[in-house]
Amino acid sequence: MPKVKNIFLDRDGTIIKEKHYLSNPQEVEFISGAKETLLEMKKRGLKLFIITNQSGIGRNYFSLEDFYKVQKRLDSLLGEEIFTHTAFCPHTPEDNCNCRKPKTGLFAALKEQYHLNPEECVVIGDKVSDILWGKNLNFALSCLVLTGHGSKEITRLNLKLPWQPLHYQKVETDFPLLIARDLKAAWQGIKDLDYV
Template identity: 55%
Template sequence: MKIKNLFLDRDGTIIVEKHYLKDPDEVELLPNAVDGLKKFVEKGVNLFIVTNQSGIGRGYFSVQDLYKVNKRLCDILSLYHVQIKDIEFCPHSPDDNCRCRKPKTYMWEKLQKKYNLISHETVVIGDKLSDVLMGRNAGFILNALVLTGYGEYSLKKGPIDCFDLIAKDLLDFYYLLENRGCL
């Protein structure tokens, strides 16, 4: 199996979890995040971000605030020649019972149609069970937990058999996949 697409959670996976982040100046990359992403890019893997942003639905910040944060993140990453192919977000609160909030798969379905993605060429990594379950629900080949952000807590909470792979950070994730011959 060869991985062509990587679905990434944003908060706690690429950048430091800041609890309803709305200020672009607060965007802070996690250790080894950019180094890991660079390696995936070098292998020709397409990077996508799919992120639950219930702070919008809860009224804590606006869609415009979210765009500014995402733009800052993409600007920083582009300094390292890391391009994010696309970003999807769910703006709803859990009570809205929408079809996009992870672990639901509508964000995947949108990107899948737009770019003709194949689920068994796609993997996900995130710091919460809902990230990993989204990948499972979408039929991805591998659904990984990262131990940054809420990752340690998610690992304790389990259930552990939901996680196909557990990585310390995005660089560790890259090497784990490389060792498996997936890249």
């Protein structure tokens, strides 16, 4: 198995607290441990990508400019350039576009631009759409965090788990899946399971 070189991260509910159609940059707030985890990932030499569905734009809840302001605030709070690229889908589910996760359109452009090999990629997110996105792309690993929507979304996976308060747990499915308490725990699992 090749070592992971690229980590794709959902934004809202994974890195920053879920605020339901976040449009105010002053409301950007890291989930506990996320900032330090991102800095450690970057220090390890990994390329970090944000990959996010932002249907609030398509629903006219906020503007493209609002999205960029929120992103700029996130970047400034990190204190250094962490993300190789931020890719987002502005469409609503009803638009039936090819870029809304779990569809893979956003990855196609990034794959060419950054010479990405799916076997060297991991996705971390708080929704089943994030996990299926990784599955659809044959990523080395998909990680569902229980922050944001994760604790509700996990029931959609119909997993038979001996459930307990956990740090992280590798799950046997038809694709590589890790369930983790939060981004920090997902990163610990990625390291412990020898993906990096």
